[in-house]
Amino acid sequence: MGAVLIIVAFGLVLLPDSVNKDQVPPEKLLKEIMSQSRYISPDLVASRMIDEDPSIFLVDVRSAEEYSAYTLPGALNIPLENLLDNEWKPYLEQTGVDVVLISNDNLYAEQAWVLCTRSGYKNIYVLKGGLNQWFADIMQPQMPAPTEPAEAFDLYTFRKGASKYFGGGSDDQMVTSNKIESLPVIQRTKKSAAAGGC
Amino acid sequence: MIELTKTRRLTVATIIFVLIILVGLITFRRPDHKYTITSQEMLTIVNAPDNFIQLNDINNSALVLVDLRQAYDFNKGTIGDAINIPVSDILDKEVINMLIDWQKESKTVVIFSDNLQSATAPWMLWRQMGYDNIKLLSGGFCKYISSRSGIEGATGDNMTEKPALDYGEFIKNASGGQEVVTPNSTIQISPIKRTKKSAAAGGC
Numbered sequence: 001m002g003a004v005l006i007i008v009a010f011g012l013v014l015l016p017d018s019v020n021k022d023q024v025p026p027e028k029l030l031k032e033i034m035s036q037s038r039y040i041s042p043d044l045v046a047s048r049m050i051d052e053d054p055s056i057f058l059v060d061v062r063s064a065e066e067y068s069a070y071t072l073p074g075a076l077n078i079p080l081e082n083l084l085d086n087e088w089k090p091y092l093e094q095t096g097v098d099v100v101l102i103s104n105d106n107l108y109a110e111q112a113w114v115l116c117t118r119s120g121y122k123n124i125y126v127l128k129g130g131l132n133q134w135f136a137d138i139m140q141p142q143m144p145a146p147t148e149p150a151e152a153f154d155l156y157t158f159r160k161g162a163s164k165y166f167g168g169g170s171d172d173q174m175v176t177s178n179k180i181e182s183l184p185v186i187q188r189t190k191k192s193a194a195a196g197g198c
Numbered sequence: 199m200i201e202l203t204k205t206r207r208l209t210v211a212t213i214i215f216v217l218i219i220l221v222g223l224i225t226f227r228r229p230d231h232k233y234t235i236t237s238q239e240m241l242t243i244v245n246a247p248d249n250f251i252q253l254n255d256i257n258n259s260a261l262v263l264v265d266l267r268q269a270y271d272f273n274k275g276t277i278g279d280a281i282n283i284p285v286s287d288i289l290d291k292e293v294i295n296m297l298i299d300w301q302k303e304s305k306t307v308v309i310f311s312d313n314l315q316s317a318t319a320p321w322m323l324w325r326q327m328g329y330d331n332i333k334l335l336s337g338g339f340c341k342y343i344s345s346r347s348g349i350e351g352a353t354g355d356n357m358t359e360k361p362a363l364d365y366g367e368f369i370k371n372a373s374g375g376q377e378v379v380t381p382n383s384t385i386q387i388s389p390i391k392r393t394k395k396s397a398a399a400g401g402c
Contacts, residue, residue, distance in 0.1 A: 006215055026231035026327060030289055033319040070365035081245050084238055095390045104361045106315045111244050114322045115237050132362040139368065167369050 022120045032117050039128040040100055042137045043155065046162040049073065057094065060102045061112045072102060072134070073166070080108050083115060092116055098123045105130045138162050231289055234328030243325060250336040251308045253345055262300055266311040266320055267339065277310065277335075277342050285311075288320050297329045310335035310342075 024032070032038070048056045049072075058075035060067050067077040078088050080103075092099055101109035101116075101124065109126045116124045127134065141159035144152035235243075243249070256263065256278065263280035265272050272282040283293055300307050309324075309332060311317040317334055324332050337345075 003211070006211065006218065008215075023233070025229060026233065026323060027289060029323055030285075030320075033323065034285055066361075070369060081241065084241055093390055094388050097388055103359060105359045107318060107359050110315050110318050111322065114319050115241060115244075118233075118237055118326070130359075131365060135362060135365065135368070139372070167372065 024118050024120055029114070029118055033114070038113055038124065038126050039106075040098075040125040041128050042134045043158070043162075045072075045100060045127060045134075046138050046166070047158070050162060050165055055097050057091070057097045057099050058102055059091065059099055059112075061108050062103050066104070070131075072131075075102060078112075080112055083112050084119070092124070093121050094123070096123075098125055100125045100127050102127045103130050105132055138166060231294075231327060233326045235326055237326075240322065240326050244322070249321075249334055251306070251333045252336050253342055256308060256335065260305060262305050262307045263335075264307055264309045265339070266309055266317055271312075277339065280310075285320050288323065297324065297332075301329055301331050304331060307332045308335050309333070310338045312340050313338040 045056065045058075058072050060071045060075040060077045061080045061083065062071075062077075063079050064077060067075075067079075071077070076091060078091070082088065083092075099116075099121075101112050103109040103112075106126050106129060109130060113124055113126050129136075138159055141156055141163060144156050251261070255261075263276075263278055265276045265280040265282045266285050266288070267276075267282070268284050269282055272280075272284075276282070287293055297307070307329075309317050309321055311320075314334060314337060317338060321332060321334050335342075
């Protein structure tokens with residue numbers, strides 16, 4: 001009888017801790033909210049997609065209609081209202097994969113991000129500015145002013161190329177030589193293994 | 199004699215029981231902040247249309263305006279008689295006490311930041327902690343400034359999440375009538391591997 005009571009006492013004391021264990025507490029959620037690292041720029045997403053980076057996974061949180069009208073290549077549709085359905089859990093909770101949430105702007109993506117983060121999912125990102133920013137930056141890049149630094153021109157060239165890659169097809173004159181000039185190959189003679197020794 | 203030992207044992211057990219409970223209650227730190235609604239309930243709230251207050255309606259004196267921007271920006275100017283609660287302070291004790299008071303007085307609290315997006319996450323955090331009298335200012339501070347100076351017309355419309363252009367149409371035109379990128383059907387995932395804990399292996 002006494003033993004049972006002691007066990008029950010232990011159980012009661014430990015119980016409140018185990019409830020909601022896999023949820024991120026509000027204090028930690030606030031820290032995550034204040035950190036701006038959840039935003040990923042369209043340029044970074046584009047360059048990772050062009051490189052066929054397997055560790056990036058796009059999730060479109062818009063409605064099914066908007067998704068079927070247009071989405072980024074390879075994106076999966078999880079409408080915001082179904083975000084917490086069990087069938088999507090394995091897609092949002094992956095190891096070593098950055099899940100990027102996409103909407104037209106970042107409002108829906110941000111809301112989805114808060115809910116995912118509360119559920120304890122890691123590596124969830126928000127496409128900064130959403131598809132609107134994507135189209136402004138990648139699909140319709142603005143030519144930088146002549147006075148801008150070289151980086152701006154590099155970025156512009158990258159965006160032009162990316163725009164072609166994603167089907168934008170700019171009519172601008174781009175250097176599109178498909179032929180790769182064959183580089184002179186320097187024959188390197190193999191050094192013979194060090195001979196002898198003592 | 200046997201009766202006596204039995205009673206004594208029982209007494210000892212009861213004392214230990216009470217002690218453990220007491221120690222547990224004293225040492226157990228209750229979390230300062232708790233969610234009062236589940237994620238699923240929050241999702242329903244997020245998809246409801248009545249989370250926003252339009253710019254035209256903020257002159258109502260029953261509203262409490264809360265500016266979530268940094269103190270530096272707040273001091274340069276704010277909307278009406280808004281009070282400043284920077285995002286970093288939204289879980290502070292005084293702030294929570296204010297929220298509780300406002301909720302008791304059933305005042306509607308309208309929060310804003312530079313734009314709607316940056317006020318959304320703090321708003322969701324508060325809502326999940328049960329302060330259901332909080333609403334978002336549609337558009338945010340930037341929109342307020344531009345509507346006041348008549349740059350974009352003083353509609354205060356909630357323009358967020360509207361596509362800037364018809365994406366599908368744009369791609370179709372740009373790529374000379376080619377097929378629009380159709381959603382990929384074979385999506386690969388790499389699920390989290392849950393490792394089974396192995397039984398403790400032998401020592402020496």
